[in-house]
Amino acid sequence: MxxxxxxxxxxxxxxxxxxxxxxxxxxxxxxxxxxxxxxxxxxxxxxxxxxxxxxxxxxxxxxxxxxxxxxxxxxxxxxxxxxxxxxxxxxxxxxxxxxxxxxxxxxxxxxxxxxxxxxxxxxxxxxxxxxxxxxxxxxxxxxxxxxxxxxxxxxxxxxxGAASAVKMSTASVYKGLMGLLAQAMASAEHYGVLDTVMADLGGEFGTPPDVARAATKAHRYVAEMREIASAQAAAGLSGSLFEGFAEVYAAIARSELAAGDPENVSGKLTATEVARGLRVSD
Incomplete structure (x- = not known):
């Protein structure tokens, strides 16, 4: 068993x-x-x-x-x-x-x-x-x-520890990029340029539903970003970048999108819907 x-x-x-x-x-x-x-x-x-x-x-x-x-x-x-x-x-x-x-x-x-x-x-x-x-x-x-x-x-x-070192390196790219995309979308929506930004990115770094699914897991990504920061610091690198991503995901974890479950995220969500769903309610 x-x-x-x-x-x-x-x-x-x-x-x-x-x-x-x-x-x-x-x-x-x-x-x-x-x-x-x-x-x-x-x-x-x-x-x-x-x-x-x-x-x-x-x-x-x-x-x-x-x-x-x-x-x-x-x-x-x-x-x-x-x-x-x-x-x-x-x-x-x-x-x-x-x-x-x-x-x-x-x-x-x-x-x-x-x-x-x-x-x-x-x-x-x-x-x-x-x-x-x-x-x-x-x-x-x-x-x-x-x-x-x-x-x-x-x-x-x-x-x-070697297998986890692999994860700390790959997740820094995959989830770091997703955090960047979420920040870029939220910022672009605030300035009224979201459609232009998304057209320029062309889906190369992920899609709006990808960001929405990440948002539903943001609460657990906070600790993961801190684990990555610790791993990078132990390798003689600055841990500040992923301490920053921990803050990004902590904010996303307080957004409307974070209340959902990843298996229920619609594949038809638009960039505007996702960007507005990333807003943090104080």
Whole structure:
């Protein structure tokens, strides 16, 4: 059995494609939202009462939470594993810095648990097949060997933290550009030049629906931008750029568009609708 900690839009989608590969997949909905319960039901994922039940039955547990919740998730897993004696392999697939991964390794090791460092590049596979899952650490090949469907596992040479270093670099481009586009659209709409700006950009950096979908996830991108800033600072670079993007996404998280869910965003949204939806209400 494969366990899931965090079965939201991405997690439930990964669970669905693993089920297509023949795995039984289980999660706990304790403390989760009605939306998550709906996504889990649609994916056909088995629901168990508590996290401890998932750990006792699973051979591998995938953790797919918001980046800011990664340490708390690891602590909860460690507590439950200590109480039950369960020792599944843990694969953390969150968008975190190598330094955060090192913390997770330490937290889980205290409970006798091994960690595979992972990161996801691409949309949920039920939305668009083809996401890549980067994996690193001594037991990375065990997670890569699962019967994945519609995603491509890629083992990155190096210790735990290497897969997350990939994510910190790629997400800095993908989500940085989306933050730039959102800022440009909002600014252009304010000055009455939105149509001209969008015509000049020509969709090269994303579309209005892409920005709207990003807005629904802005609350979790704030912590991710700070993880990127930390990773870049540890590499001897300035962390100021992505601290700034954290502020951008924090503002977007207070906008009208942020109240939606990514799976419900219309592909027909216009630039004007999106730009006005990005306005922040004080």
């Amino acid at each position: 494969i366990g899931l900690v965090g079965a939201g839009h991405m997690g439930s989608s990964l669970g669905a494609v693993l089920r297509r590969g023949g795995h039984e997949v289980a999660t706990s909905l304790a403390g989760r939202s009605r939306r998550t319960a709906g996504l889990v039901g649609e994916a056909g994922i088995t629901v168990l009462p508590h996290l401890a039940d998932v750990l006792e039955r699973a051979e591998v547990v995938l953790v797919v939470t918001p980046p800011g919740a990664a340490r708390d998730a690891a602590r909860s897993i460690a507590v439950a594993a200590t109480a039950t004696g369960a020792r599944p392999l843990i694969a953390d697939l969150n968008a975190t810095s190598p330094a955060t991964v090192a913390d997770l390794v330490g937290i889980l090791a205290e409970a006798g648990l091994d960690l595979v460092d992972g990161s996801i590049s691409g949309p949920p596979p039920l939305v668009k097949p083809g996401a890549r899952i980067y994996l690193s650490g001594p037991r990375a090949t065990e997670v890569a060997a699962l019967s994945w469907r519609d995603v491509t596992p890629i083992v990155v040479a190096g210790p735990a």
